[in-house]
Amino acid sequence: MPLLKSWVESANDAKNPFPLNNLPYGVFSVDDGDLRCGIAIGDRIIDATGLEAAGILRADPDADVLDAPYWNDFMELGPKVWADYRTKLQELLAEDASDEIQDQLTTYSVPMAEATMHMPFRVAEYTDFYAGRHHATNVGTMFRGAENALPPNWLHIPIGYNGRASSVVVSGTDIRRPWGQLKSPDHDTPAFLPCRRFDIELEMGAIVGTPSNGPVTVDEADEMIFGYVLLNDWSARDIQAWEYQPLGPFQAKATATSISPWIVTKAALEPFRVDTPEREYELLDHLKDTGPMLYDIKLAVDMAPAGQPATTIARTNYREMYYSSAQQLAHHSTSGCPMRTGDLLGSGTISGATKPERGSLLELSWGGKEPLTLDTGEERSFIEDGDTLTLKGHCEGDGYTIGFGTCTGTVLPALEDPYAR
Amino acid sequence: MPLLKSWVESANDAKNPFPLNNLPYGVFSVDDGDLRCGIAIGDRIIDATGLEAAGILRADPDADVLDAPYWNDFMELGPKVWADYRTKLQELLAEDASDEIQDQLTTYSVPMAEATMHMPFRVAEYTDFYAGRHHATNVGTMFRGAENALPPNWLHIPIGYNGRASSVVVSGTDIRRPWGQLKSPDHDTPAFLPCRRFDIELEMGAIVGTPSNGPVTVDEADEMIFGYVLLNDWSARDIQAWEYQPLGPFQAKATATSISPWIVTKAALEPFRVDTPEREYELLDHLKDTGPMLYDIKLAVDMAPAGQPATTIARTNYREMYYSSAQQLAHHSTSGCPMRTGDLLGSGTISGATKPERGSLLELSWGGKEPLTLDTGEERSFIEDGDTLTLKGHCEGDGYTIGFGTCTGTVLPALEDPYAR
Numbered sequence: 017m018p019l020l021k022s023w024v025e026s027a028n029d030a031k032n033p034f035p036l037n038n039l040p041y042g043v044f045s046v047d048d049g050d051l052r053c054g055i056a057i058g059d060r061i062i063d064a065t066g067l068e069a070a071g072i073l074r075a076d077p078d079a080d081v082l083d084a085p086y087w088n089d090f091m092e093l094g095p096k097v098w099a100d101y102r103t104k105l106q107e108l109l110a111e112d113a114s115d116e117i118q119d120q121l122t123t124y125s126v127p128m129a130e131a132t133m134h135m136p137f138r139v140a141e142y143t144d145f146y147a148g149r150h151h152a153t154n155v156g157t158m159f160r161g162a163e164n165a166l167p168p169n170w171l172h173i174p175i176g177y178n179g180r181a182s183s184v185v186v187s188g189t190d191i192r193r194p195w196g197q198l199k200s201p202d203h204d205t206p207a208f209l210p211c212r213r214f215d216i217e218l219e220m221g222a223i224v225g226t227p228s229n230g231p232v233t234v235d236e237a238d239e240m241i242f243g244y245v246l247l248n249d250w251s252a253r254d255i256q257a258w259e260y261q262p263l264g265p266f267q268a269k270a271t272a273t274s275i276s277p278w279i280v281t282k283a284a285l286e287p288f289r290v291d292t293p294e295r296e297y298e299l300l301d302h303l304k305d306t307g308p309m310l311y312d313i314k315l316a317v318d319m320a321p322a323g324q325p326a327t328t329i330a331r332t333n334y335r336e337m338y339y340s341s342a343q344q345l346a347h348h349s350t351s352g353c354p355m356r357t358g359d360l361l362g363s364g365t366i367s368g369a370t371k372p373e374r375g376s377l378l379e380l381s382w383g384g385k386e387p388l389t390l391d392t393g394e395e396r397s398f399i400e401d402g403d404t405l406t407l408k409g410h411c412e413g414d415g416y417t418i419g420f421g422t423c424t425g426t427v428l429p430a431l432e433d434p435y436a437r
Numbered sequence: 438m439p440l441l442k443s444w445v446e447s448a449n450d451a452k453n454p455f456p457l458n459n460l461p462y463g464v465f466s467v468d469d470g471d472l473r474c475g476i477a478i479g480d481r482i483i484d485a486t487g488l489e490a491a492g493i494l495r496a497d498p499d500a501d502v503l504d505a506p507y508w509n510d511f512m513e514l515g516p517k518v519w520a521d522y523r524t525k526l527q528e529l530l531a532e533d534a535s536d537e538i539q540d541q542l543t544t545y546s547v548p549m550a551e552a553t554m555h556m557p558f559r560v561a562e563y564t565d566f567y568a569g570r571h572h573a574t575n576v577g578t579m580f581r582g583a584e585n586a587l588p589p590n591w592l593h594i595p596i597g598y599n600g601r602a603s604s605v606v607v608s609g610t611d612i613r614r615p616w617g618q619l620k621s622p623d624h625d626t627p628a629f630l631p632c633r634r635f636d637i638e639l640e641m642g643a644i645v646g647t648p649s650n651g652p653v654t655v656d657e658a659d660e661m662i663f664g665y666v667l668l669n670d671w672s673a674r675d676i677q678a679w680e681y682q683p684l685g686p687f688q689a690k691a692t693a694t695s696i697s698p699w700i701v702t703k704a705a706l707e708p709f710r711v712d713t714p715e716r717e718y719e720l721l722d723h724l725k726d727t728g729p730m731l732y733d734i735k736l737a738v739d740m741a742p743a744g745q746p747a748t749t750i751a752r753t754n755y756r757e758m759y760y761s762s763a764q765q766l767a768h769h770s771t772s773g774c775p776m777r778t779g780d781l782l783g784s785g786t787i788s789g790a791t792k793p794e795r796g797s798l799l800e801l802s803w804g805g806k807e808p809l810t811l812d813t814g815e816e817r818s819f820i821e822d823g824d825t826l827t828l829k830g831h832c833e834g835d836g837y838t839i840g841f842g843t844c845t846g847t848v849l850p851a852l853e854d855p856y857a858r
Contacts, residue, residue, distance in 0.1 A: 266597060347688070
């Protein structure tokens with residue numbers, strides 16, 4: 017598919033992340049105004065809430081589904097409505113739209129540079145998977161030795177755990193270094209201390225659009241997915257090491273998970289579908305690939321000490337995953353677990369085969385034994401106070417880019433006394 | 438505290454679970470009517486939604502917080518409002534209330550026998566702990582041997598994992614036996630099959646009333662808790678055994694969790710506070726007991742094969758727990774994890790020291806090696822199709838009972854083909 021040209025000139029630049037081919041959904045405000053649903057096109061945001069109220073572009077003829085600071089009500093309407101809405105939206109923004117339409121839409125738009133972005137949807141529940149083979153092998157090797165790196169179940173099911181929806185925040189939110197219970201290997205008893213090994217996890221997040229009640233097939237799961245965001249699952253490695261046996265990660269992952277503000281729809285990603293890797297064991301029928309289930313999304317992580325320029329510390333690709341989000345969602349439903357509009361599924365950390373492709377500091381510094389040297393000359397094993405971590409992602413089309421924007425957060429020092437009031 | 442007498446005669450029976458001392462909160466409907474907030478007193482339900490609309494009993498002078506099929510808006514108002522409301526409610530229902538008040542309240546009430554009960558609150562998120570020492574020791578012994586029964590962290594933090602809020606259902610809901618991926622020890626590869634080792638977990642559920650944003654002390658956590666329910670965390674042991682390393686239980690616990698329909702308030706439980714057990718290691722300051730933090734709640738589990746009378750298969754007490762809900766909630770907040778109105782915290786399975794005090798079939802049948810014999814003569818290692826499992830709980834006061842009602846569910850056969858449409 018080539019670049020689709022828009023009358024919004026900035027959207028026609030091959031490097032602009034938001035061409036007519038993309039049209040991601042977000043929630044924005046300007047100055048101290050209301051939170052409104054918006055659509056990115058070039059360097060502008062279309063006010064979707066306003067277009068709906070004016071009757072210019074409606075998803076549902078009878079209900080104002082965008083009269084809310086989230087896209088959940090729209091998501092609930094399902095794939096047919098998503099497709100129809102996108103078609104109409106592309107007509108309104110195409111270069112051959114009438115002058116009258118262009119004037120109308122311009123009225124219902126704001127410069128992106130003037131807008132503040134907010135959470136684009138209400139997170140119903142948040143699940144985090146562990147579906148990157150290189151990541152699981154790296155972490156397993158560090159924790160259990162190379163021979164036991166991959167748990168026995170890993171090549172048969174996309175293992176995951178339930179995270180904490182209340183801790184999901186939008187890109188740009190500062191992240192406070194947590195306190196927690198941890199135990200040094202050289203101490204007999206644990207202590208309550210600020211986290212010393214605070215880390216990122218580079219992930220994609222899949223957003224469930226339509227609900228289910230009972231097991232769904234991989235194809236049904238794929239239909240349920242509304243879109244994708246970049247996701248950083250901030251991780252306290254020292255808290256995790258002490259708490260995670262036998263019930264899995266808990267407080268180590270509950271401080272915050274950041275997501276990028278624009279939901280890139282499945283429709284926009286369609287041209288970038290790629291196959292999952294070859295299988296070491298054949299998957300059971302209910303988890304089998306039914307076509308290309310991953311996406312070719314180029315990913316990078318930037319790290320910037322306070323007041324310093326950023327260094328790109330990792331580059332990888334979403335196609336490195338062993339399991340797709342559709343397979344994860346199908347597995348999630350096997351027990352009959354009801355899945356809901358707004359459920360967020362983290363892919364698991366995305367790492368490639370080589371060292372500069374690793375999606376966490378734990379792997380990049382090999383548990384702190386091989387600190388990174390940033391372009392500024394500073395060394396890093398884990399995150400230091402004031403560091404800003406930024407995930408970036410895009411697909412390279414034929415003369416156009418499908419961008420995810422960025423997912424960024426600055427780490428603030430731990431509270432001196434977390435119980436001071 | 439003695440029995441508080443009510444003009445609702447049935448509430449004055451020393452064995453009635455719902456005297457004036459109790460006054461638990463639920464959501465009910467009659468025939469095909471709306472779902473309304475209700476309060477149990479003797480054999481009647483007071484229509485709290487109706488009392489609010491009529492201006493007879495209001496929690497908030499300016500907002501109709503009970504004009505909803507859940508108590509969440511009321512819970513959000515906090516401890517002072519909860520206490521004032523309870524005081525006014527006890528005055529209206531006390532035996533010395535005027536004839537006029539008695540007539541009014543009778544108009545706004547229905548016989549409990551005619552009502553259908555629903556979920557009493559919207560579950561924001563659901564966390565399940567593992568805080569019963571006898572249970573953890575029993576399960577650990579079966580899975581890892583007696584010497585490694587308790588994980589190293591167990592005596593230092595109330596370990597837990599995030600469950601799935603969408604799967605929480607009210608007592609009386611039928612439970613469909615799940616399918617899942619499992620692996621027999623005598624097979625090389627896993628298979629997708631109906632669960633063969635379906636189980637209960639006898640727990641108490643604590644409901645978070647007021648939110649937090651940052652670490653809270655144990656005393657602050659206790660203030661945040663609105664009340665308690667009985668909780669059965671249905672568990673697929675064979676799915677759990679295959680999936681739980683290293684990320685913890687996931688689909689094994691996502692089919693359903695049942696709760697009793699009446700929220701027994703912390704105020705009603707106040708006379709039954711008891712100390713936690715002696716500590717093997719001193720807890721870190723932020724988790725220390727600040728007074729009697731558990732409750733003396735007598736618990737039992739009944740099992741009834743289809744069409745057969747029930748056998749009581751276990752009797753234990755909530756005071757057996759090692760950690761209180763307040764300590765669990767304090768731990769839950771250490772990372773800065775935002776806690777919200779409607780969060781549900783499962784205590785973990787409650788087992789006593791001896792065999793008939795065990796709160797799961799896994800422990801009662803010792804992993805299936807020592808099947809139970811029911812009063813009907815039938816044997817059980819795990820749940821069979823058609824079995825009804827019922828949790829019961831009450832506190833014994835001085836001439837009165839604080840009852841929780843029951844938490845019951847019947848297990849239906851697995852779907853023949855979970856993907857048939």
